[in-house]
Amino acid sequence: DSGVTQTPKHLITATGQRVTLRCSPRSGDLSVYWYQQSLDQGLQFLIQYYNGEERAKGNILERFSAQQFPDLHSELNLSSLELGDSALYFCASSVAGAADTQYFGPGTRLTVL
Amino acid sequence: QKEVEQDPGPLSVPEGAIVSLNCTYSNSAFQYFMWYRQYSRKGPELLMYTYSSGNKEDGRFTAQVDKSSKYISLFIRDSQPSDSATYLCAMSAGAGSYQLTFGKGTKLSVIP
Numbered sequence: 329d330s331g332v333t334q335t336p337k338h339l340i341t342a343t344g345q346r347v348t349l350r351c352s353p354r355s356g357d358l359s360v361y362w363y364q365q366s367l368d369q370g371l372q373f374l375i376q377y378y379n380g381e382e383r384a385k386g387n388i389l390e391r392f393s394a395q396q397f398p399d400l401h402s403e404l405n406l407s408s409l410e411l412g413d414s415a416l417y418f419c420a421s422s423v424a425g426a427a428d429t430q431y432f433g434p435g436t437r438l439t440v441l
Numbered sequence: 442q443k444e445v446e447q448d449p450g451p452l453s454v455p456e457g458a459i460v461s462l463n464c465t466y467s468n469s470a471f472q473y474f475m476w477y478r479q480y481s482r483k484g485p486e487l488l489m490y491t492y493s494s495g496n497k498e499d500g501r502f503t504a505q506v507d508k509s510s511k512y513i514s515l516f517i518r519d520s521q522p523s524d525s526a527t528y529l530c531a532m533s534a535g536a537g538s539y540q541l542t543f544g545k546g547t548k549l550s551v552i553p
Binding site: 332370371386420429430432437 | 487529540546
């Protein structure tokens, strides 16, 4: 158990809908990263937050957004969902968001029908 | 060319064998190198973390980084059936860019 929690574990929804994925980092970690894992693309970085502020952006679609709250939990919002958004979404956390190790949560499996 | 290349396998070895996994990369800015293990439908679990070139050993696992060749390796000695998983290499540049760039993973099966 990495200490990173993610809810829900599974999410099934329809095209065009909006969903919110939630992540609680390890105790004491200030930085949260979101990754998407699909069969064809592998694990890809989406976005990073550090102590409530956006730190870095990767291959994140404009339909996707995220935020980190004062209690350091983070939410990833996915809207206007398409079939191709079906994937595993992982959250990782690290102490300072610098050159330290990232610990991954168990993931949320999103299925868009 | 993808930034990080990793042979997807699958790789099948008998129990007790030495396993060699590797990745090549193209971005010379990468300085931090990691190996993660991922069991089916689970989150990646950090195995090894290395900064710059050199070797690092932890139990049955040895990580090697050769920055001159842009090549990293993970060796597993005395492989066990419980090592059966997908192994992902990951790397980051540091200096304000700490997000990880992953290889696609190598699926390993250790046969009893």
